[in-house]
Amino acid sequence: MKYAFFPGCVLHAAAKEALSSTLAVADKLGMELVEIPGWSCCGASHVQDVDPEAALVANARNLALAENMGLPVVTACSTCALMLRQARATLLAGAMDRANARLAEIGLRFTGASEVVHFLWLLADTSEQWTHKVERPLDHLRVAPFYGCHSVRPPEIMDYESHLNPQSLERIIRACGATPVAIPERLRCCGFHAVFPAEHTAMRMTASAVTSAARAGADCLLTPCPLCHMQLDMYQPDALSAACGETPVPVLHLAQLVGQALGLTAKTMGLGRHIVDARPVLKAAAGSCG
Numbered sequence: 329m330k331y332a333f334f335p336g337c338v339l340h341a342a343a344k345e346a347l348s349s350t351l352a353v354a355d356k357l358g359m360e361l362v363e364i365p366g367w368s369c370c371g372a373s374h375v376q377d378v379d380p381e382a383a384l385v386a387n388a389r390n391l392a393l394a395e396n397m398g399l400p401v402v403t404a405c406s407t408c409a410l411m412l413r414q415a416r417a418t419l420l421a422g423a424m425d426r427a428n429a430r431l432a433e434i435g436l437r438f439t440g441a442s443e444v445v446h447f448l449w450l451l452a453d454t455s456e457q458w459t460h461k462v463e464r465p466l467d468h469l470r471v472a473p474f475y476g477c478h479s480v481r482p483p484e485i486m487d488y489e490s491h492l493n494p495q496s497l498e499r500i501i502r503a504c505g506a507t508p509v510a511i512p513e514r515l516r517c518c519g520f521h522a523v524f525p526a527e528h529t530a531m532r533m534t535a536s537a538v539t540s541a542a543r544a545g546a547d548c549l550l551t552p553c554p555l556c557h558m559q560l561d562m563y564q565p566d567a568l569s570a571a572c573g574e575t576p577v578p579v580l581h582l583a584q585l586v587g588q589a590l591g592l593t594a595k596t597m598g599l600g601r602h603i604v605d606a607r608p609v610l611k612a613a614a615g616s617c618g
Contacts, residue, residue: 329450331402332394332442333361334412336554337369338405342562343554345598349583350404350447352596356587357458359450361402364393370411372555373478373521387415388427391444392436404447404583406478406553412444413485448479448552448582449488452496455503463591465505469613471585472509472546472577473497474537476556477517491515497550500582504589506613511540518551519567520559528570534563535571542575547609552582561603578606 339347354361367390369375376383390412394401403409419427420440428437451458475494483491494515498508518537519530537560541549551557561579568576584597588610594600599607 329358330360330362330399331445332397332399333363334367334370334390334394334401334403334408335363336403336405336408337372338554338558342558343581345601346404346554346557346581346583349581349587349592349597352592353451353583353587353590354447356461356590356592357451357454362397362399364390364397364401366393370408373407373411383411384415384418384423385427385430387412388419388431388438389434389436391416391419391442392431392438394442395439396436399442401442401444402447402450403444404552405555406446406448406476407555409444409446410478410485413487416440416444417485446479446488446552448496448500451582451586452499455499458590459503462503462505462589464589466585466589466610466613467505469504469506469609470509470545470547471501471506471580472511472541472544472549473501473514474511474518474549474551474556474560474579475515476551476553479552480515497552497582500586501550504585506585506589509541509544509546511537511544511546513537513540518553518556518559519563520555523559523563530559531563531567531570534559534567535573538564538568538577539571539573539575541577542573546577547613548578548580548606550580550582550585554581557581564604576604578602578604578609580606
């Protein structure tokens with residue numbers, strides 16, 4: 329299984345732990361992720377509000393670069409997945425000639441040959457195949473799945489599973505030996521894209537998810553999106569303070585949970601980079617995490 333890997337900006341900067349854990353898990357499971365040479369920012373769901381044509385052409389370029397590799401595209405960021413899939417759908421619906429006229433200036437052409445998938449979907453689709461590779465079953469870990477907005481919406485673009493009751497995270501959690509714990513916020517926004525224009529509201533959204541997880545008895549939150557992870561982990565202390573919350577809850581990237589079950593080390597998974605330390609609950613669930 330070989331893929332053109334679109335890491336996105338966040339994995340190369342603020343969420344390097346998501347990058348290292350994703351690559352390590354993929355390698356452990358026999359997936360070869362080849363980074364797309366020369367990729368550029370997807371626009372993070374904001375650029376199209378300023379210049380929709382620039383956003384479309386930028387992602388047409390990213391897709392054309394992947395097509396030159398002859399591989400399907402995979403990304404570990406929900407917002408990147410949305411932007412790339414939205415661009416591909418728009419191009420195939422009638423904008424291809426216009427975008428290709430611009431791409432021709434740099435010697436590229438979009439054809440629609442490369443599909444775009446989320447790393448979450450690959451792990452969920454193959455969960456029954458890699459369960460036997462679990463070295464540290466997380467039998468005593470209670471995990472609250474947090475899909476956020478862009479993992480499942482808009483449904484006509486993401487189009488992998490039910491946007492009202494997705495189960496991909498739950499399948500992966502069970503494959504790791506852990507127990508999923510439902511919270512009301514599992515499909516709600518984390519607040520990341522509103523943190524600057526509406527900081528107080530965003531903090532309340534973050535605090536609500538963390539508080540619900542704590543009240544449900546979850547040992548940690550799990551998200552497939554590095555932007556959700558940044559919001560729920562990095563801003564958690566401020567969010568709990570603003571909302572008078574008291575109980576912090578660690579937040580794991582999807583690949584970190586799978587990596588823990590597969591026997592990867594804490595260093596490989598970048599667990600030391602978290603604001604709310606996840607290592608104690610992982611050690612309690614499955615012994616030392618290295």
